[in-house]
Amino acid sequence: MKKNTLDDYKQAIQAKYEEDKSGDYSSFLINPSRAKLRDLCTIHYKENGNPVDFAIFRNFFGFEFEEDNSKELKKQTDKFRPLETFFKGETDLTDISAVDLAAVLVNYNPRPLNRFIKVNGIKTEASIEENTSYTIVDKSTDFTTEEKKKEPIISHDHPSKRTVALQSTLAQIQHKTISVKQMFKILILFVIILVSAYGMKELIVPEKQCMQWQNDHYEIVDCSSTTQGIGAINEIKPIIEEELKLKKIEVSLQTPFFQKNKAAVWYCKKDNKIEYFNEAGYHPENGKPLKPISQYIITKYIKE
Template identity: 30%
Template sequence: MFEFEIFREEVLTDYTKKRNEGTLPTSLENPSPANLRNYALYLYCKGLNKEDRIVFEEYFNSNVKVDDLEKAIKTTELGKLKSVQNFLNGTTRNPDEIIAKLLAVLIDFKPRPFVEWRKSFQQHQQVEFKTSDRIEYAQKDNNIVQSQPFKPTVIAKPKKKNGLNKILVISAASLSFATLCYMTVSQLKTDGCMYWDGTKYIEIDCKEEIRHAEKLVLNPIDLVHFRKITQTDTLQEKHVNKVWYSKINNEVEFFTSAGRHPINKERTLKPATWYMIKKYRTSYPTK
């Protein structure tokens, strides 16, 4: 289930973030099966809302024929909670759905339950699609009249930076600029097109023939700041959730911005967790 995969990654990312910030309870900082069971019992005694209780009942009472949820938690074999521990330490990447839902309750992930998260996710997707539609409409509408002459904003040049940091800084500044003025840009280039050259988008005249790539309607935002990260050895923990990735046929690629894969457009890029960065970047220098 595509949406649940994203939910699962976001829950794990939230756990990692809270652990790094030191905001997790001690039992979850060291998530042994015993600690997980004890913390689940603590949350039950503290009081669960209706949705969280349903998750607890599904996980702890699935193989125990008792009506008392508290007793079910207390008598749960520690070996069963090993699956939750494996998910947290990265041993298991595709656990059962109920494990991700249980972890969401344990770490107070929001929004939850999954149905509420899905509503929020779908609303966000609709906003992205509507924005994209407005950009394409503006680019194709030849009757747009420019009210004022376009005056490019002068931006002070940032200090020189090397590698990925330079790309991310330029991308962030460019994204802000492009978002504010994409309507003006589209008015100037109503027939603009672009194509993906393997690492970035290249602007071309729509009349130009492109045989080695798909010709796309010009998107000023992607043209300016969407890049494939080729020097993955520069990725560090500080880039968690600041770069995005795709995994297709066991091949992982990292990009500087969110969106869809430039070739496999049915695939949406995901925010990179520290686990994914460590596992799939090339060797990082230990100087």
């Protein structure tokens, strides 16, 4: 029997990626970028993380995932470049930890690689049960007399071989046989109904789980929204609570620039113009880190 290989694993992940491009996370996968894959990674680990996936995260990044370390993850954005080019079919992945993280991003199972290889050729419980039938017996049947008929029968044709058989009067037992395949079809139909109902809900009242920079602040929007408002050039990305509070502000010499000897205003240069913000973070349009205000900047750029 042919064993699964690393190439088989990568091909399976690529196939799952092509399938997921039209799924719930299509906005991240249709044209994947390093930033989009980083944001999708954050969503997965906040919502669906499990011990195996956390180990994959640790092996790839070298530190544990925590919900409040989004800034640390932002610093690792360039590490998503090999995954971006892998999904686009431009390059191959040689780092196994990167291949496993790619499996996480498209939710491919079985993962990681060692598990993918081990399951090959093993007859799982699901495959065993597929050919198994379950019998539902009519409780009104009297088994008292039937048990007496289950006497061993010795074959006289071959005295040297004692063949034992059990006789049963199954014709008298009211039963129904439901195969696993039939049960599986019923389950699939039920899942389709649930998914359809959920899809209708999302279509009528889409749940807003993303945010987009609008002029001077972030607004909560639907992740699949095509109406991008004022900030049409700004990407829609998953909600990050720390960034959601960020606002661009106007300042003057009367603005309280410091509190307890610490900066209360941050700035960044965009198109040769200084822009000011109420919190630390990254510029929502060009991605540059915001710098704390200094007396030099106040003296040079801020006038009455």
